Amino acid sequence: MSRKTEKGWRFLDHIADIRMEASGRDLTELFLHAAEGLTELLGAGEHLAAEKEVELALEAGSAEELLVDWLREIHFANTTRGLVLARAHIQQISDTSLKARLLFAVRPPEEAPDIDIKGVTYHGLVVEKTDRRYLARVIFDI
Amino acid sequence: MSRSRPFKLVQIDDVRWEIPKTGGMRVPGLIFANAELLRGVQNDDSADQVYNVAHLPGIVGRSLAMPDVHSGYGFPIGGVAAFDLDEGVISPGGVGYDINCGVRLALTALDRDQVVPHIKGLVDALFAHVPTGLGSRGGIRLNRKEMAAVLTKGAAWAIEQGMGEESDLDRIENHGRITGADPGVISDRAYERGKDQLGTLGSGNHFVEIGFIEEIFDEETARQWGIFPNQVTLMIHTGSRGFGHQVCDDFLARMVKGAAKMGIELPDRQLACARLGTDLADEYLAAMSSAANFAFANRQIMMHLVRTTWEKTMKLSPRELQFRLLYDVCHNIAKFETHEVDGESRKLCVHRKGATRAFPKNHPELAPAYRITGQPVLIPGDMGRASYVLAGDPGSMKETFGSACHGAGREMSRHEALRRTKGRAIERELQDQRQVYPRAAGRKTLREEFPNAYKDVGLVVDVVQRAGLARKIARIRPIGVTKG
Known part of the structure; x- marks a missing residue:
């Protein structure tokens, strides 16, 4: 019940929403992969020229909450200004804080996705460390 | 039950299934469903979510699921829960993202x-x-x-x-x-x-x-x-x-x-x-x-x-x-509404997430045209x-x-x-x-x-x-x- 990719994320079936699973060797890679997965849903932007740069500093109570806050920033830029993430550089990350530079591109209307992602939820939210990797599961409201 | 769960689902009659109070549940759960609709409940997370909602502080009566219930996030879609004003809570997840959809x-x-x-x-x-x-x-x-x-x-x-x-x-x-x-x-x-x-x-x-x-x-x-x-x-x-x-x-x-x-x-x-x-x-x-x-x-x-x-x-x-x-x-x-609980009239905070108010005739909150029907x-x-x-x-x-x-x-x-x-x-x-x-x-x-x-x-x-x-x-x- 999944759409496998060779990337660090994949989408799993959910009755009313979209569930994403992301993985990475460390928190930085995990968060970047999660951002890539969300951006895939919002209309991939890596082929577009970055036009807007945002410095981001987040603090949260846990890695799970930090992941939701991180994804919400990317979603908000998209839903209000039509921006898609072209590149992200995470400068510092821990379980409870993050500093990053986000480069956004303007998505051409003809590249608008079919899915209207309305939010990033806490439901079924998991960030866990296994022996060698970090794994996250997050559900998007559509 | 088609999966292992920490609670039982007990049939009361043709359209009612109860989750008896167990573990940390503060109230029982009640799901309205016939045999066919219950199959959907057994195959998704909605009964688990009714059970989870029953754990919230100050919940009154029962954690309820309407017959169109299906998995939401946190609360099920089709869920109803009422809370005491002194002991209870308000939950955005119990209202839903699309407020007043x-x-x-x-x-x-x-x-x-x-x-x-x-x-x-x-x-x-x-x-x-x-x-x-x-x-x-x-x-x-x-x-x-x-x-x-x-x-x-x-x-x-x-x-x-x-x-x-x-x-x-x-x-x-x-x-x-x-x-x-x-x-x-x-x-x-x-x-x-x-x-x-x-x-x-x-x-x-x-x-x-x-x-x-x-x-x-x-x-x-x-x-x-x-x-x-x-x-x-x-x-x-x-x-x-x-x-x-x-x-x-x-x-x-x-x-x-x-x-x-x-x-x-x-x-x-x-x-x-x-x-x-x-x-x-x-x-x-x-x-x-x-x-x-x-x-x-x-x-x-x-x-x-x-x-x-x-x-x-x-x-x-x-x-x-x-x-x-x-x-x-x-x-x-x-919403804050007045309901009778165990013979006592109480003001409660009623959450409806994917559920519709269904006030009967003579309810004082209805306009005159609907008070008779x-x-x-x-x-x-x-x-x-x-x-x-x-x-x-x-x-x-x-x-x-x-x-x-x-x-x-x-x-x-x-x-x-x-x-x-x-x-x-x-x-x-x-x-x-x-x-x-x-x-x-x-x-x-x-x-x-x-x-x-x-x-x-x-x-x-x-x-x-x-x-x-x-x-x-x-x-x-x-x-x-x-x-x-």
């Missing part, structure tokens, strides 16, 4: 035969003139001061702008305005998301649907409400758009962070909540009420757009069309089969804090719907097999929303009626629909 039904003087020959032109015109689709914008753009008036006044704001009649307010739940709204607690982000979405439909399962009265079950009530056989109807399903979503997001984040400090243990973060009476709870209630009023105004504006487009397209005068609102219901909301309970089905008009019955006050179902409920995921419809032309199937003319903004919307993606709404309303929560008044068959 709801349905309104309008009646016309037209007969089915008068509209069917024009249905394509009419649906095409509605599709062109009512902003629809993914992130749909192009609605009414307001400055902060004007938006504050919308958030405070709700449907009345739209009526002040000439979009509707003063008498419409008697035909809207809470007269189209939830009191206690405070635009001052709304975040800049919520304003930004909502700034040009007033008067827009949105995407997904939101719709504008033209139908006709296919069958009447309660002739007396139908007559009192002005419903007649083959009468053409208009149903609108939409809510508070990105504005409400952002309000929910903002307060979920704050309550997730605050729950631990307040000593509230959550089986799922999406159940994040604040104790009633705290500053955070009061702020959320003020923001939620603002978003609810945005939604009331939105549906009032949408109805005006539909009415004017309809008159123009079919070259009808207002007198010929006689467009009249029957009712407008919320199905994602929390019970309020209209509007239950949209899928776009190919049927929708229902019900009336609230006394059983709702005894068992469900005055609530009933809100729709058919999804049977399969959107991915599954796309898989099942691969290679199929749903637009053509709807026209040829069901005589429904659809238009949709999204390329995949019709496949994701194809009729069998939903449960049979007839089964759902049958359970509601057998449980005594509401009674069937009429069935509506769709003939044209626009979707996002």
